[in-house]
Amino acid sequence: MNIGDVARQSGLPAKTIRYYEDISLVKPKRETNGYRVFNDADVHKLTFLARARALGFTIEDCRTLLALYEDKSRASAEVKKVTGKHLNEIEAKIADLQAMHATLTRLSEECAGDQRPDCPILEELSGKDRRSNTHDAKQ
Amino acid sequence: MNIGDVARQSGLPAKTIRYYEDISLVKPKRETNGYRVFNDADVHKLTFLARARALGFTIEDCRTLLALYEDKSRASAEVKKVTGKHLNEIEAKIADLQAMHATLTRLSEECAGDQRPDCPILEELSGKDRRSNTHDAKQ
DNA sequence: CTTGACCTTACAGTAACTGGAACCACTAGA
DNA sequence: TCTAGTGGTTCCAGTTACTGTAAGGTCAAG
Structure with missing residues (x-):
């Protein structure tokens, strides 16, 4: 072939x-x-x-x-080990993406999305302390 | 600085x-x-x-x-558009990962993970038709 | 004999950095 | 003054898993 x-x-x-x-x-x-x-x-x-x-x-x-x-x-345990490691990585990625998704969804919902310049999304990115919520100890 | x-x-x-x-x-x-x-x-x-x-x-x-x-x-609509597109991509990625996760979890659960060589994970990858389930029209 | 489909290699580009080598600048201490 | 240590500089290569492109060789049909 x-x-x-x-x-x-x-x-x-x-x-x-x-x-x-x-x-x-x-x-x-x-x-x-x-x-x-x-x-x-x-x-x-x-x-x-x-x-x-x-x-x-x-x-x-x-x-x-x-x-x-x-x-x-081979021992099937070997295969299962590789698969398990991969599953953990997938889970970590999903968790990361879901966290991003949650934040972006929230910001997107708060954004008017019209002709005005005011935008919560940009405010968050620029680090502006929105609605006097002073604690932002995350990573 | x-x-x-x-x-x-x-x-x-x-x-x-x-x-x-x-x-x-x-x-x-x-x-x-x-x-x-x-x-x-x-x-x-x-x-x-x-x-x-x-x-x-x-x-x-x-x-x-x-x-x-x-x-x-700027119009906040512009920002929201970029964010929306990104959200869609994130959703697609999450869906992909969840599909992989589901398949791998199923296979992993079916795998004994011991010293024996028999392994449903390898069988699926090799395309072996496990438990006479003949329809596999996906993609 | 030409056309078109198919095959070959080799090199560059993708995304977003990261590592490493070789070297220069600045400060503090003996 | 020399030296050690820290921090700065550039440039090149490597990462992952391909993908695109160029330039060309091969083969079957008409």
């Missing part, structure tokens, strides 16, 4: 597949004309990578997961 | 402040010895930037917001 077919099958752009070869995630053979040839195992690996990336695993996590996948004597 | 003092006041690393000068977000004067000198307006700007970045605005959004802040005849 050539790279275009693999791209269609795996859902990954050809460019990405070349990149994955660059960083040694896959090692397709070459035809005499220089074209990459992907066998079923390569395609399977790339599909695995596409799924893992879609679940937010980093490339390095993917490398680890792929190695575990190919190690038939 | 020198860069170190500003870093302490604004909470931004000196390195970041230099970077912000590089991309023309601030334009501190220079002393004869080459040191940057920050006046109150500069420090205020940097504090503004630190807050906007903490709320997840991109650098380009920050540039826009800073320009709006300094335009005393």
Whole structure:
């Protein structure tokens, strides 16, 4: 199979597949004309990578997961550990985003959004002490 | 004020402040010895930037917001528009992360996490059709 | 023989910094 | 005066995971 077919099958752009070869995630053979040839195992690996990336695993996590996948004597605990770490990071990100969301929603609701220049959003960003609420000990 | 003092006041690393000068977000004067000198307006700007970045605005959004802040005849609608767009992006990210979280949590719960090699997480990544659930029309 | 689809490499750019090397400036103390 | 320590400077490279672009080689069809 050539790279275009693999791209269609795996859902990954050809460019990405070349990149994955660059960083040694896959090692397709070459035809005499220089074209990459992907066998079923390569395609399977790339599909695995596409799924893992879609679940937010980093490339390095993917490398680890792929190695575990190919190690038939792995302990599932290893896989679960990687997943657990990733889950924690996702949770942290969600929490960060939700905090931002809460603040921005509040400010946005307070902002008239009309032709007048007065704007609580800019006031907050500029550090203006709005509605005499003097304690702002956060981080 | 020198860069170190500003870093302490604004909470931004000196390195970041230099970077912000590089991309023309601030334009501190220079002393004869080459040191940057920050006046109150500069420090205020940097504090503004630190807050906007903490709320997840991109650098380009920050540039826009800073320009709006300094335009005393702005319409608050402009600010609200930038904020609204950002809120939408945050919501999309949260949704993505929550979907990943749900899938990973499910798989993680199904994984024994012991010394045995059997692992639902790897099975899902490899595309193995687990428990005869044949429909997987997503994306 | 040309056209078009497909393949190749190599280099640059993205976002927003961060780290490191090599070097200059200033102050205080021996 | 020398020196140590702190803080400043520039410049270049690295991070993450690609993506864009240019310049060119390959192949099948008409």
